[in-house]
Amino acid sequence: MPELPEVETTCRAIRPVLEGQRVADLEIRERRLRWPISRKITRELPGQIIRRVRRRAKYLLVETDAGNALIHLGMSGRLRVLPSVIPPGRHDHFDISLESGVCVRYNDPRRFGCLLWTHGDPLSHPRLVDLGPEPLEGDFDGGYLYTAGRGRKAPIKQFLMDPRTVVGVGNIYANEALFRAGIHPRRAAGRISKERMGRLADSIKTVLEDAIRQGGTTLRDFLHVDGTAGYFRQDHLVYDRAGQPCLVCRTPIRRLVLGQRSTYYCPKCQR
DNA sequence: ACTGGCTCCTGAGGGC
DNA sequence: TGCCCTCAGGAGCCAG
Numbered sequence: 471m472p473e474l475p476e477v478e479t480t481c482r483a484i485r486p487v488l489e490g491q492r493v494a495d496l497e498i499r500e501r502r503l504r505w506p507i508s509r510k511i512t513r514e515l516p517g518q519i520i521r522r523v524r525r526r527a528k529y530l531l532v533e534t535d536a537g538n539a540l541i542h543l544g545m546s547g548r549l550r551v552l553p554s555v556i557p558p559g560r561h562d563h564f565d566i567s568l569e570s571g572v573c574v575r576y577n578d579p580r581r582f583g584c585l586l587w588t589h590g591d592p593l594s595h596p597r598l599v600d601l602g603p604e605p606l607e608g609d610f611d612g613g614y615l616y617t618a619g620r621g622r623k624a625p626i627k628q629f630l631m632d633p634r635t636v637v638g639v640g641n642i643y644a645n646e647a648l649f650r651a652g653i654h655p656r657r658a659a660g661r662i663s664k665e666r667m668g669r670l671a672d673s674i675k676t677v678l679e680d681a682i683r684q685g686g687t688t689l690r691d692f693l694h695v696d697g698t699a700g701y702f703r704q705d706h707l708v709y710d711r712a713g714q715p716c717l718v719c720r721t722p723i724r725r726l727v728l729g730q731r732s733t734y735y736c737p738k739c740q741r
Numbered sequence: 742a743c744t745g746g747c748t749c750c751t752g753a754g755g756g757c
Numbered sequence: 758t759g760c761c762c763t764c765a766g767g768a769g770c771c772a773g
Binding site for chain 3: 471473504528542543544545546580582597631632633640641705730731732
């Protein structure tokens with residue numbers, strides 16, 4: 471379940487092997503991802519030099535002079551770096567192979583991810599243009615959250631998970647950040663003080679930064695052929711801990727469903 | 742302008 | 758051992 475730290479870790483893993491390299495081939499075995507992979511990318515990407523690899527929200531942008539690939543991992547997608555092309559396995563939907571011999575392989579059992587091809591400024595693509603701020607950059611803080619939340623009746627958790635509010639806060643990290651900030655997940659976004667929004671913004675940054683730090687230690691896994699240990703363990707304070715004691719006050723953690731998503735919280739610590 | 746609900750898909754895990 | 762059911766989840770999309 472790639473959340474922003476996993477995507478950032480993937481970005482850091484593939485950047486050094488892709489940037490400055492020439493694409494030898496794009497082999498697509500399964501076009502039916504979230505959106506079908508266009509035929510155009512098969513014609514236009516091979517032969518191009520990859521100028522830059524970066525991340526915006528949970529999209530990876532692979533930029534060339536002929537166009538830009540936007541890769542989303544959906545919820546079960548992975549990219550692996552292979553030292554050379556080896557026979558594909560189940561759900562290995564496409565390979566970007568380089569003249570250097572290295573191959574970047576996309577695997578996604580559930581096919582919620584995508585590979586899009588766009589010309590011009592990739593940030594203007596319809597999928598990216600309406601996204602909110604990056605949580606780890608300067609324009610995201612308590613003041614922003616407070617202003618954005620004015621008049622909103624939606625539960626704070628759903629408000630946080632809306633990528634128009636802020637990108638990259640998936641279900642697990644929304645739960646964890648709300649616990650650390652002491653805010654009940656069902657509280658209306660518009661009924662949270664500026665001060666508490668400040669704590670929430672700080673919690674989001676901390677939770678994501680910690681996860682990225684842990685992810686950094688697993689970067690080498692992207693070079694493993696089997697790719698098994700790709701995602702990192704995190705010690706969750708509330709996520710998936712229904713019935714177990716709160717690690718702060720021992721009150722049993724509760725579970726509720728918000729927007730069809732499992733939500734975990736401590737009824738005593740979070741108000 | 743918001744909000745909630747549905748949808749895509751497969752694998753894991755539980756119950757019997 | 759094996760079958761069937763439910764659940765998980767990012768985020769686009771639509772209806773109210």
